[in-house]
Amino acid sequence: MSQVLVRRARTADVSAIAALxxxxxxxxxxxxxxxxxxxxxxxxxxxAEVDGNIV
Incomplete structure (x- = not known):
């Protein structure tokens, strides 16, 4: 089972955040x-990140 990592967002995450x-x-x-x-x-x-993906 994949682990969920909750962390502060970085500028590299903005595209994934925008998609959500x-x-x-x-x-x-x-x-x-x-x-x-x-x-x-x-x-x-x-x-929240699972397997390197923002979810």
Whole structure:
């Protein structure tokens, strides 16, 4: 079974975060965010990682 690692987000994670935000914003679960905004605010985010992938 794969381990879940929760850690602070890094700038390298922004594309994966953007993909998740885009997915959930189309379902009206989250508000859409411009990728530049995610880069500006990345220090505020935490991510969960499984097998090297942000989930």
């Amino acid at each position: 935000v885009d997915r959930y914003s189309t379902e009206r679960i989250l508000l859409a965010k411009a990728k530049v905004t995610l880069y500006e605010d990345v220090q505020e985010f935490w991510v």
